[in-house]
């Protein structure tokens with residue numbers, strides 16, 4: 146895939162990032178260990194690449210995404226965005242970070258506020274960031290809806306999430322994520338709730354968006370075929386550890402770690418070493 150002159154410059158870097166969750170309280174269990182969702186992981190994501198994070202359920206993928214979107218903080222370690230440690234961002238700089246980094250969630254049925262119209266949903270980030278005037282904001286909303294394939298945008302503005310299909314809802318979530326033209330998008334299994342044909346349409350849309358805006362993506366999935374289709378490089382995560390990072394082709398054709406080999410074996414239609 147074509148890269149810009151920013152190739153090899155890291156936009157995002159995770160250094161020895163650990164996230165521990167307190168154990169869930171159960172009356173019949175006297176004491177239990179914290180859940181180590183991430184165990185000292187190191188990762189670097191280059192400017193302009195689609196970086197895949199692949200692993201089975203519970204491996205720590207969403208946790209990584211949530212830490213990057215600063216919805217939660219690491220227990221230890223540091224995340225750098227454009228060389229700045231994000232733990233130190235406050236006030237105006239934190240607000241700016243929130244406009245530069247966006248997250249698309251797995252479930253388009255839960256990620257949209259049912260009480261907001263589609264226009265209000267996409268408008269909200271512009272309002273929060275204080276961008277534009279009333280008129281220019283609405284223009285931007287309509288234009289963004291068109292861009293994500295909800296066309297004509299005006300026709301969708303006054304609808305509510307329950308009046309849309311799952312695929313259309315996810316397009317609204319994508320519109321909301323890109324309306325601020327962020328530099329980095331975390332897409333957390335954005336198509337796993339949708340059928341295969343809709344998923345492929347959304348993959349194409351995400352690729353178009355990447356080409357149009359030159360955004361960097363973290364693409365989270367448990368599906369290696371999807372990761373191969375979408376990503377330049379892939380990291381394989383297992384029980385909170387990154388076990389392997391390589392180009393998408395090398396991960397599929399020449400997996401090195403036993404866990405990656407196992408992951409490929411359990412995916413239908415995949416054989417490694419071809």
Ligand SMILES: Nc1ncnc2c1ncn2[C@@H]1O[C@H](COP(=O)(O)OP(=O)(O)OP(=O)(O)O)[C@@H](O)[C@H]1O
Nearest residue numbers: 166167180182201202203204205206207208209367
């Ligand atoms: N808020 C939380 N409180 C306690 N434990 C949590 C919390 N969030 C995640 N975990 C635990 O952390 C581990 C990693 O969870 P995470 O959601 O990151 O996995 P995942 O790779 O995204 O899985 P999936 O493919 O099912 O979405 C799991 O064991 C999970 O139960």
Ligand SMILES: [Mg+2]
Nearest residue numbers: 206207208333
């Ligand atoms: Mg998850």
